[in-house]
Amino acid sequence: MKTESKLEKVLASGALAVTSEVGPPRGALPDKVRQKANLIKDHVDAINVTDNQTAMVRMSSWAGCAIIKQMGLDPILQMVTRDRNRLAMQSDIIGAYSLGINTMMCLSGDHAKFGDHPMAKGVFDLDSIQLVQTVKKMRDEGKFQGGADINTPPKMFIGAAANPFADPFELRVMRLAKKIKAGANFIQTQCIFNLDKFEKYMEMMCDRGLDEQVHLLAGITPMKSAGMARYMKNKVPGMDVPDEVIKRMAGVSKEEQPEEGIKIAIESIERLKQIKGVHGFHIMAIEWEEKVPQIIEKAGLFPRPVV
Amino acid sequence: MITAEQKPLNEIINYISPYDRIILVGCNECVTVCAAGGRKEVGLLASAINLHFLQQGRTIEIKEITLERQCDPEYVEELVSEIDRVDAVVSMACGCGVQSVAERYKETPVFPAVNTKFMGASISQGIWAERCQGCGDCLLGITGGICPVARCSKHLLNGPCGGTSNGMCEIAPDVDCAWCLIWERLKALGMEKRYEEIMEAKDFRPAGGGGPRKIVREDLLL
Amino acid sequence: MENFEPEIVAFCCHYCAYTAADMAGSKRISYPANVKIIRVPCTGKVDAIHIMKAFEKGADGVYVAGCLEGDCHFKNGNTRASHRVEHVQKILEDLGWEKGRVAMINMSAGMGERFAGTALEFTEKIKALGPSPIKITNTDKHHKTIG
Numbered sequence: 001m002k003t004e005s006k007l008e009k010v011l012a013s014g015a016l017a018v019t020s021e022v023g024p025p026r027g028a029l030p031d032k033v034r035q036k037a038n039l040i041k042d043h044v045d046a047i048n049v050t051d052n053q054t055a056m057v058r059m060s061s062w063a064g065c066a067i068i069k070q071m072g073l074d075p076i077l078q079m080v081t082r083d084r085n086r087l088a089m090q091s092d093i094i095g096a097y098s099l100g101i102n103t104m105m106c107l108s109g110d111h112a113k114f115g116d117h118p119m120a121k122g123v124f125d126l127d128s129i130q131l132v133q134t135v136k137k138m139r140d141e142g143k144f145q146g147g148a149d150i151n152t153p154p155k156m157f158i159g160a161a162a163n164p165f166a167d168p169f170e171l172r173v174m175r176l177a178k179k180i181k182a183g184a185n186f187i188q189t190q191c192i193f194n195l196d197k198f199e200k201y202m203e204m205m206c207d208r209g210l211d212e213q214v215h216l217l218a219g220i221t222p223m224k225s226a227g228m229a230r231y232m233k234n235k236v237p238g239m240d241v242p243d244e245v246i247k248r249m250a251g252v253s254k255e256e257q258p259e260e261g262i263k264i265a266i267e268s269i270e271r272l273k274q275i276k277g278v279h280g281f282h283i284m285a286i287e288w289e290e291k292v293p294q295i296i297e298k299a300g301l302f303p304r305p306v307v
Numbered sequence: 308m309i310t311a312e313q314k315p316l317n318e319i320i321n322y323i324s325p326y327d328r329i330i331l332v333g334c335n336e337c338v339t340v341c342a343a344g345g346r347k348e349v350g351l352l353a354s355a356i357n358l359h360f361l362q363q364g365r366t367i368e369i370k371e372i373t374l375e376r377q378c379d380p381e382y383v384e385e386l387v388s389e390i391d392r393v394d395a396v397v398s399m400a401c402g403c404g405v406q407s408v409a410e411r412y413k414e415t416p417v418f419p420a421v422n423t424k425f426m427g428a429s430i431s432q433g434i435w436a437e438r439c440q441g442c443g444d445c446l447l448g449i450t451g452g453i454c455p456v457a458r459c460s461k462h463l464l465n466g467p468c469g470g471t472s473n474g475m476c477e478i479a480p481d482v483d484c485a486w487c488l489i490w491e492r493l494k495a496l497g498m499e500k501r502y503e504e505i506m507e508a509k510d511f512r513p514a515g516g517g518g519p520r521k522i523v524r525e526d527l528l529l
Numbered sequence: 530m531e532n533f534e535p536e537i538v539a540f541c542c543h544y545c546a547y548t549a550a551d552m553a554g555s556k557r558i559s560y561p562a563n564v565k566i567i568r569v570p571c572t573g574k575v576d577a578i579h580i581m582k583a584f585e586k587g588a589d590g591v592y593v594a595g596c597l598e599g600d601c602h603f604k605n606g607n608t609r610a611s612h613r614v615e616h617v618q619k620i621l622e623d624l625g626w627e628k629g630r631v632a633m634i635n636m637s638a639g640m641g642e643r644f645a646g647t648a649l650e651f652t653e654k655i656k657a658l659g660p661s662p663i664k665i666t667n668t669d670k671h672h673k674t675i676g
Contacts, residue, residue, distance in 0.1 A: 082461070086508065108468045111460055111478050122461060129465040130508040145508060163469030171467070171490055174503055178465060182505055190469060237470040237477035316623040347578065354581035355620050361585075361663035362624070 002139065002185065005103040005157035006074040007046040009307040010280075011186065011215045016273065017280030018301050019076065019188070019217060020292050021048035022068070024059035033059070033067045039289045041073050043296040045304055046103055048188075048282070051078040055115025062096045069100045076159065077101050080109025085125035086134065086145050093135065097154030105159040105188065106131040129182045132160055136183030160184040162216070164201035165194060165240035173204040180214045187214055188282040191221035193232075194240040195271055202277045211277035218272045221284045222291060223261035226250040262295060269299040308337035308428075309401045310435045311344060311421040319352070319397065320359055322418040326367070326394035329356075331420070332386065332408065333373035334400035341435050343421045344399030346373040352399065352420060368393075377404025383411045390415055426457075443513025443520070449501060451492030456514075458485035464506035535589035535655040537564045539648065540579065542572045544602040545638045546594035552641030560648035563655075571595070572633075573606020577613045580631055581620070587664065590655035592632045594647070600637065607635065627658050 001008055010017045020040050025032040037047055049064035065075035077096050079089060093104070108128045112120045126134065126145075134145045135158050142153040160179040164172050176187065192198045198218070205211055223229045226249040233241035245264065252260050265283075272278050281301070285292050296302050323329050331349045339345030353369045360367050370389060374382045377400035386396075386408065395416045398405040401423040409417040425437040440457045446464075447454060456462045460478050466486035470477030474487040493499055513520075541547040547568045553560060569575055572595030583591045593614055595607035611633040618628035632651065636643045659665070 108461055108463060110470065113478050124461045124463065125511070126508050127461070127463040127465050128468075129505060133505065134508070161469060166467065166469045166471045167474060168471075168487060168490060171502070175465075175467075178503055178505055181503075237472050316620070347576070350578045351581060351620065354578060354585055355624060357585055358581070358626075358663060359624055362665075 003102050003155045003157040005046075006307060007076070007103050007186065008157045010045045010305060013305060013307055015305045016278075016301060017046075017215070017217060018044050018283070018296055018304065019046045019048060019280070020044045020283040020285070020289070021050055022064065022289070023050050023053060023286065024061070024064040026056065026058050028059070030059075030067050033064050034071060036289050037068050037071060037073055040292045041071070043293045043302055043304065044283075045280075046074040046076050048076040048078055048105065051080045051107070051109070052083060052115070053110070055082070055110050055112045055117065057116060062092055062099070062101065065096060065101045066099045074103065075101055077104040077156075078107060079104060079131065080107045081124055081126050081128060081131055082109030082112065082122050085123050089126070089131065090134065090138065090144055093138065093154050093156065094150070097156065102155060103157040103159065104135065105161065106135060106184075107161050128160060129178055132158055132179060132182040132184050140183075157185055158183055159186045159188060161190070162187045163190040163238050164192075164198055165190060166238035169197075169201075172201060173208065173210070176205060176214075177208060177210060180210055184214055186279075187216045189216065189219040190238060191219040191284055192268060192272070193245050194242050195268060197240060198272075199275060202275050206277045211279075215279040216277055217280040217282040218269075218275075218278050219282045219284060220265050220268060220272075220295070221286070222265040222288065222295060223249055223257075224288060225254070225257045225261070228261075258291075262291060262298075265295055266298050269295070269301070308340050308426070308435075309403070310341045310424045310427045311338050311401050312341075312424060313343055313348065313352070313399075313421050314419065316355060316359075319418070319420050320356065323356070323367075323395055323397060326416075328368040328370075328393045329395045329397055330370040330372060330386070330389055330393045331356075331397050331399060332377065332404075333371075334377045334398075334404050335373055335375050338400055338404075338421060339373075340429070342433075344401075349373055349399055352397075374400075376400075378407050380407070380411065383407050386412065441514070442509075442511075443515070444510070446506075449506075450489045451496055451498065453485060453489045453492055455485050455489065458483070458488070464509060533656060533660060535563050535652060535660070536587060537561075537648075537652055537655060538583045538588045538591045539564050539566050540569055540572060540575045540591070540593045541566050542595045542602075542606070543568055543570050545596035545600070546572075546634070546636055546644065548638035549594075549636050549640045549644035552639060553645045556641050558641055558645040560645040561652040563652045564648045571601065571603045571606035572610035573601070573603055575610050575613065577617050577620075580614070580617045584630075584661060584663075587661060589661045589664075590630045590632075590651060590658070592634055592647075592651055594634045594636060594644070597635045597637050607633075624662075626662055629654060630658060630661070 022036040049061045051061040061078045065077050068075040106128050112122050135156050137143055138153050139155050142150050162176050229246045229249045232239050283292050331353050333344050333349035349371045353371050376382050390412050397418050397420050398408050399420045405419045426439040427435045427437045430436050437457055442456045460476050467484050471484040476482040476484045572593050575593050580591050593610050601607040614633040617631050621628050634647050
């Protein structure tokens with residue numbers, strides 16, 4: 001084991017891991033974090049706390065993680081390179097580890113133009129792959145990115161994101177390979193609706209033996225409505241929502257659409273369980289966290305293993 | 308070239324209103340190429356300023372001159388004969404030119420007439436796009452001649468990010484994803500293997516992170 | 530404004546607009562004396578600065594008359610001219626002037642009536658807009674004739 005991370009232990013045991021996420025509030029409302037975490041705590045192995053998602057200012061990920069840690073749960077720190085330079089990032093990593101956080105995700109971050117501060121300077125002192133390298137160097141070599149020794153280095157279980165659906169498709173597995181080479185231990189993918197394309201991606205990944213080097217958690221988002229499906233298809237960059245999914249959602253009445261969305265999510269999970277290289281699931285139910293337990297139970301992923 | 312765009316007319320008028328005698332100084336290099344501050348633009352601006360003040364019943368004296376460059380002391384020196392006959396200078400050059408003139412003629416206020424934008428290249432007539440950010444450590448040799456620092460919205464060195472659609476950047480449907488362009492070029496050059504090499508974290512000191520930059524060529528000093 | 534006779538400058542290309550003006554003359558179709566014609570080989574020769582200078586010297590309105598679209602004797606001189614007219618319109622707007630004081634007009638060599646008609650139309654339009662803003666303040670002091 002590289003770390004004390006519960007997620008690492010679950011994955012090492014060979015069981016399918018389950019993670020979900022909590023989006024922190026746009027204000028000083030710690031109870032909101034506790035509420036959301038409580039909804040899912042028995043159904044997941046670890047909980048991501050997003051970092052200024054879509055470039056909208058929210059309570060910082062490390063603060064949300066600290067609150068979740070205090071509840072006795074296992075948080076996953078998310079860090080985007082858009083908002084901090086390498087000093088601040090390494091500083092926050094040491095700080096987070098000192099508060100008991102031992103699992104983190106390294107991401108580039110959505111461009112500031114999408115958020116509430118389009119006038120801000122995007123930092124990008126490091127990109128996501130260089131951040132993965134940095135965290136690995138801190139953990140395994142006990143050194144800062146600049147080379148100096150760290151007094152008691154943080155031991156983070158390192159995650160990165162993968163989007164099998166952004167183009168060019170041929171590049172996506174090569175980029176995954178780069179992230180693994182840089183030191184990623186686990187991957188959470190963008191939410192999957194195009195299962196055929198995802199199967200192809202996983203085939204390419206396994207052909208290169210990458211499934212033996214990293215644990216991939218497949219991303220799942222339940223659709224609330226046909227409108228949401230269309231929005232995700234047309235307005236969210238890097239998203240692939242096949243027309244059949246939209247047709248299926250639009251084919252039932254408005255009141256039945258949420259149930260249909262959950263059905264689709266569960267069917268996807270069942271199909272993904274069969275795909276070589278899938279080591280778990282990352283459920284992203286934005287503003288619909290109350291449905292996460294139901295999805296996990298109906299997908300046969302409950303109760304969670306005790307490690 | 309360094310590209311620039313003319314400032315709004317009323318901003319320029321506000322700068323010069325207190326003065327009766329001004330000189331508009333154009334530049335024959337970059338700002339001529341991007342039609343912001345060359346001889347033609349000097350003429351048009353002088354005309355517009357004249358019309359504005361005539362409308363108020365005021366005549367102000369407007370001299371026009373276009374220097375070869377404003378970023379070299381030899382050319383800036385050419386203004387010495389006129390400088391005492393004017394109350395203010397309006398420079399239509401990029402920020403480098405404005406500052407060179409201001410530094411030489413400390414007793415006369417110097418105002419910029421253009422907003423300096425970026426280092427770029429002409430795409431076709433009338434269109435210029437950003438190409439270089441002067442990062443001081445050119446990596447174009449390993450990215451197939453396409454710059455991720457200037458052309459990737461997040462200046463990723465190991466891109467693309469997960470936001471590309473149809474080869475375009477997430478920030479706008481008409482902005483190329485630099486990394487898609489780089490990948491296509493590497494393929495065309497048979498250099499796909501290069502893509503999987505990780506580009507290490509950038510040292511931003513040559514890019515200006517270490518403070519304002521200077522080049523000194525000992526061998527060229529007089 | 531009563532008794533206001535606008536001073537109009539018309540840059541006319543030799544091949545079409547000027548010939549049309551000639552045609553109007555020979556057919557005895559009258560057009561306002563307010564319009565002072567300046568013959569150019571092609572409207573593409575007219576630059577933004579020429580239009581601006583006309584206004585500086587006291588013109589109340591300026592138009593550029595060239596060949597019909599696609600028929601320019603020099604291929605696309607009239608297209609360039611129309612872009613420059615647009616550029617001047619933008620400058621006039623920045624100055625707080627009416628952009629209608631400058632216009633691009635297209636016609637063919639045989640269109641004598643059109644030449645006279647557009648000359649009259651434009652003169653009436655400028656009459657309605659009133660004298661150039663530089664004259665309103667300056668009346669006699671800075672009134673300049675077009676040289």
